[in-house]
Amino acid sequence: MKRILIIEDEKSLVRFIQLELEHENFFVKVAYDGKSGLHVALTEEWDLILLDLMLPYIDGMEVCRRLREYKSTPVIMLTARDAINDRIQGLDSGADDYIAKPFDIDELFARIRAIFRRVELEERPVRSVLSIRDIAVDPDSRVVTRSGMTIELTKREFDLLIVFLKNPNMVQTRDMLLDQVWGYDSLVETKVVDVYVRYLRHKLDVPGEESIIQTVRGIGYVVRT
Incomplete structure (x- = not known):
């Protein structure tokens, strides 16, 4: 009242x-x-x-x-x-x-x-939107857009993207990504990370432009601002 x-x-x-x-x-x-x-x-x-x-x-x-x-x-x-x-x-x-x-x-x-x-x-709490370049992610509604266009991601793809956006310019090893997205006690092999990074690139990248997710040879991946 x-x-x-x-x-x-x-x-x-x-x-x-x-x-x-x-x-x-x-x-x-x-x-x-x-x-x-x-x-x-x-x-x-x-x-x-x-x-x-x-x-x-x-x-x-x-x-x-x-x-x-x-x-x-x-x-x-x-x-x-x-x-x-x-x-x-x-x-x-x-x-x-x-x-x-x-x-x-x-x-x-x-x-x-x-x-x-x-x-x-x-x-009302301000909703925190994560963004890099023209990609925006709303963690609360789990909506991903690039240049205003909605991109449909699976739960695992979305969780993987969130890790990258929360750690810009920080190289993530495959083991680190596996722990954060699948869980430290997961029986999933690290090569699965490569598969999901490929899925994300296919959905996020623009043909002819540098990939949002860059490979750091022998270590893992990074999203650079």
Whole structure:
């Protein structure tokens, strides 16, 4: 359940927003002044803070500035002051968005959803793609492309290519490749490595161009950048 903190001194507005948020299954907590609101914002974990600009004791901009010294919790600033300069100051103080009163509750929900989508994208792990020249490999989806064209590989061919791409410019002996792809206790002979390197070359190489996988005579193979 997403947790939202409302820091706002207009109690009728607070009650309305709180009821609407709770109806949408958010956990909501309220602070009615800047001092207590800042304390709650810093001592508890929140997915979003709705922050009024004009507050008793500490105004919203100062609350936001102090919050940003310690946390990156998303903040939507609520205010009756809609001048461009006020918006700029609010955003410069660390707010993520700014909505002027009076506002439509549907617009507020749309802005909340937009912030949560952004946070989700930022937290999503970046997929690591291995590449060399015009060959790209996505280890997660096990997709291989060359110049944008998908190349179908068997599991063993794919695993062998991954070893080469993770160790560019490093010569891999046949025994090393056998251990990493087939397993150190495999009964497969090292000459099988030569067979699979030939399979990979057939699928990856472009006729007339130097092979991606180069032979190091008497030792093994290497992929050079």
